Amino acid sequence: MSSQSNPSPALSSADVAAAPATVFRGGTVLTMDAAGTVLTDADVLVVGDKVEAVGPALEVPDGTAEIDASGGIVMPGMVDTHRHMWQTAMRGYGADWTLTQYFVWNYLEHGKHFRPEDIYTGNLLSALDSLEAGVTTSVDWSHGLQSVAHGEAALSALEEVPGRFVLAYGNIHAGPWEWADSAEFQSFARRVIDGGKVGFQMAFDVTGDPEFPERRAFEVARELGTTVTTHAGVWGATNDSGIKLMHENGFMTPGTVYVHAATLTDDSYQRIAATGGVASVSAESESSCGQGYPSSWALRRHGIPISLSVDTSVWWSGDGFSAMRSTLSADRAREHDLAHVDGETITNVSLRASDVVGWATRGGAEALGLGDEIGSLEPGKQADVVLIKNDASPTMFPLLNPYGHVVFQAQRGDVDTVLVRGRLVKHQHRLVDADLARARAAVEDTVAHLTEQLGEEGWRAGMTPEIPESKVLDNPYTYTEYRDAGTHARA
Template sequence: MNGTSTPAWNDGFRDRPLVFRGGTVLSMDDRRTVHTEADVLIVGDRIKEIGPRLAVPEGTVEIDATGGIVMPGMIDTHRHMWQSTMRGYGADWTITQYFVWYYLEHGKRFRPEDIHAGNLLSAVEALDAGVTTTVDWSHGLRTVEHADAAVDALEEIPGRFVLAYGNIHEAPWQWSTAPEFRDFVGRRLHGNDKVGFQMAFDVTGDPAFPEKAAFEVARDLGATVTTHAGVWGATGDDGIRLMHDHGFMTPGALYVHAATLSADSYHRIAATGGSVSVSTESEQTCGQGYPPTWILRAHDIPVSLSMDTSVWWSADLFSAMRATLGADRAREHLQAHAANETVTHLRLRAEHVVEWATRGGARALGLDDEVGSLEVGKKADVVLIKNEHSPAMFPILNPYGHVAFQAQRGDVHTVVVDGRVVKHDHRLVGIDLAKARRTAEATVAHLRADLGADAWERGMNPDIPETKVLDNPYTYTDYRSATTHGG
């Protein structure tokens, strides 16, 4: 094994080469090459070589990947990380109840330290599940103090993150043009190799297009815009048309959900080089619309996957891949049955969703030259799926099918980000999990006390309000339309 040695799992080995030995390697390159019984050599923060029985430098740390799957780190393109301390709280919510809780009422109670706590916990759980890059769709940033707290947390955890700056409690044309926002971007995000930058806001469809000012700020700052588009009862074709007519549907724009749009809108997204972040568990549970992978494929629109929020779901992309295959295939079968036909060959394959969970995310974020696949010269964001104590982890016959249907968070053996091991032998490395627990518990205690015990309990199973506050969840505007059910 040419000078390999037993690893010492501490910061002392971070400057040493690293090799995964003898695994099934899903490269996710252009040919979706699968290497069997292959090694992946990492030197510094880059992949140096892939192949069988590699000769490695003296002092290389060796990880036995035999019987496991080595794949690129997964990429989540839309996660409301600030909400993670409320894990499972809204398990029986609809999106209506989500809007009431976060947009209209209790979301305003989050302090900067609560944003920090949510981001810290979410960043840790992402790495634990093999998600090495996460877009923090951070629309709870009511002040720049909240934003500073969000970035502080992201910089504390050794993952790869993109801060999508948003504020659901103020109009985007107001917060984006405030001098303190530009100051924050200059202080915390320009030149930040640790945390990328997007702007996150929605377009209501108001013909006056007040969001134009926010798009102009994004263009001036060189920031990609990510927006919830095609969400039943909130955003629709009018917003897409306004963006297009004013020249803001640009390559790299990231549309979240996109589940209730017309063919015209899908054509516009495809023609302008946009992509869609699909959150299948969210769409099929909350009612944004039927998970749209079937129609995105028909329009050749690039897809990435996301988990949305831990208020409902597990926050790992194994669940996202599984749910996406299920929803897409269920629709295909039902459509065939309605025509008295039988599906004999499935269109959406396991390899497709594995690609969406990895390279699809890299392409959506403009990071395809760096991450998303295991290729020589790319950044070393690598995940080993292996669990010798699980009967579900052998035999591995179809590695794509195994990742999409058999594996789960507990099977993530090792995670490497930028050449640094952040999880090994199923345990996080160099991460203060106890601190994440303490900060999460402090936020829960604050919210519970601020709301009162009765209101806190009722919030888990809220009644739909009798007032028509839900005609427009965007409280910063009086605009109503058929899209928001108030026109």
């Protein structure tokens, strides 16, 4: 064993990957443990796939790879609980969309043109994208799976990239009660669940139809022993009636993830809190396209556990830094605005940078039932570790408030090193063993395919699609004719 306060010269990715253990030396460590422990000039030792020790001047096994973390921040990998990974080959295409335009393009018109290979491509690109930004766990909210063949393609990409992923299986082109009840889907789901390499959820929404046709999908989830993730409280799509149906029929269970939850009444928030539900806030999305005001301020008031997500790169950023920054900014803006309405001045903000870093790490882990495995840097936990360090950037010093630095100063380009389950996936600001040329070629093929399907004029028009006369404003889902203007109710 050896102890060292002055780290060795920088090691190559191959050297680090081949070592029996890895230690991050001399960094500011955000452990994200229950006590919120922050250590300065401290080390994090990883042996195998676990965090072995955290503390100053650690003794390490002979042959340990030493990474200089001085001047940097060591923190747990970030967790994204809602990312439509399959859409990532369309990165930035819908930058000027409203939510209604997204519904038109994706649900009513062009989402059906995605082949299994396009689903694979989007997932591959998104998986690499998330790791590069220090997001070590992502939920693939995969609601474009028109067939099990599309699901196989999604799974293939997730298994190929050495991150931690959850496949949330969905199909916006068919009723959840239809695809969930098929033997082919259930066989696929059991294989993923039993395989253990990729986590599994079922992803579908509840329209509020009083006949509650989604019942069968919830029953299948219960039979499979898996959790449900659902877009809830989305202006023009889902609202309190769906929450009430879930609750009255006994399907609001612990671990259910309510995405956005932005236009709900106090009654719905109370039902979520009382049944052990958790929320996924996508503030950059909600602020831009109109699901409702980012809900962290309301969720906090009701004591509902919060996690963060990026939603989709068709519109927005694909990194946890943007998710934290937009959430904190939106929450504080709401706090100030509500006070101003009453003629008051906020002199101390109630939401801190440390809170949103917690939501991006520990909160996401707990939302997925993985709180005992990931989300903090503690001995015995899985070694999902991120080093934020960039000696070439003036933005990385001075390091005075590490939580504030993570939220407001750092960005994905400052992520130096990433481990997932102790495996090196990024080092010295570059992904390890990632074939970006192959990913780029696959993306180019998908873009060419979609362009051909839409035609050049249709491709250009799709960036600002016209809204056809349809029920899209009352209910965007193509698999049901149910309409309910109540989805527009304001909380």
